[in-house]
Amino acid sequence: MNEHIWYEGLKKPSWAPSARIFMPVWTFLYVIIAWSFTFAFYGIATRIFPLAVGIPFILNLIFNFAFAPIEFKLKNSALALIDVLLTLGTLIWALIAILPFWPPIAMLNIPYLLWVIFASALQAVIVVKNR
Numbered sequence: 001m002n003e004h005i006w007y008e009g010l011k012k013p014s015w016a017p018s019a020r021i022f023m024p025v026w027t028f029l030y031v032i033i034a035w036s037f038t039f040a041f042y043g044i045a046t047r048i049f050p051l052a053v054g055i056p057f058i059l060n061l062i063f064n065f066a067f068a069p070i071e072f073k074l075k076n077s078a079l080a081l082i083d084v085l086l087t088l089g090t091l092i093w094a095l096i097a098i099l100p101f102w103p104p105i106a107m108l109n110i111p112y113l114l115w116v117i118f119a120s121a122l123q124a125v126i127v128v129k130n131r
Contacts, residue, residue, distance in 0.1 A: 003072035003073060003075070004019070004072070006072075006075055007019075007071070007072060010077070010126055010129075010130050011126070011129035011130050012122070012125070012126055012129065013122070013125045013126075013129070015122075016122055016125075016126075025115060028111070029111065029112050029115055032108055032109060032111060032112055033061075033064075033109075033112060035108070036105045036108045036109055037057055037061070039102070039105055040053065040054065040057050040094075040098055040102075040105055041054060041057070043101065043102060048101065048102075049098070049101045049102070052097070053094075053097045053098055053101065055097075056090045056091075056093035056094035056097055057090075057094045057097075057098075059086075059090040059093075060087060060090040060091050060093075060094050063083055063084075063086040063087040063090055064087050066083050067080055067083050067084055067087065070083050077123065077126050077127045077130060078127050080123060081120075081123045081124055081126075081127050084116065084119055084120050084123045085120055087116055088113075088116045088117065088120050091109070091112065091113055091116055092113070094109075095109055095113065
């Protein structure tokens, strides 16, 4: 069965965005992520920031990229909820870690943070509605 057909068949809240919203939103967010994470890693590579600043950024990317395979390939919404919460936690950690060194990077990621908060709430409702 097509993964997206499976997802469309799940019970979702009335405030869930349509599937066509996700692509432009994530395209915009991945531009922000690529730009800001590149600057963060540049700062680490040039020793402007301590190496420890990079840990939450790396973990965030891992968790972010793991979501789609967990949700759509494994069809495991509960595990995907754990993953999105780890994405949220590592994003908050990354923004707190970078804030004292370069506040614009933290501020640039506010749309990403807001979307991951929204995605976490959406995923939690999907898990509850589809028990």
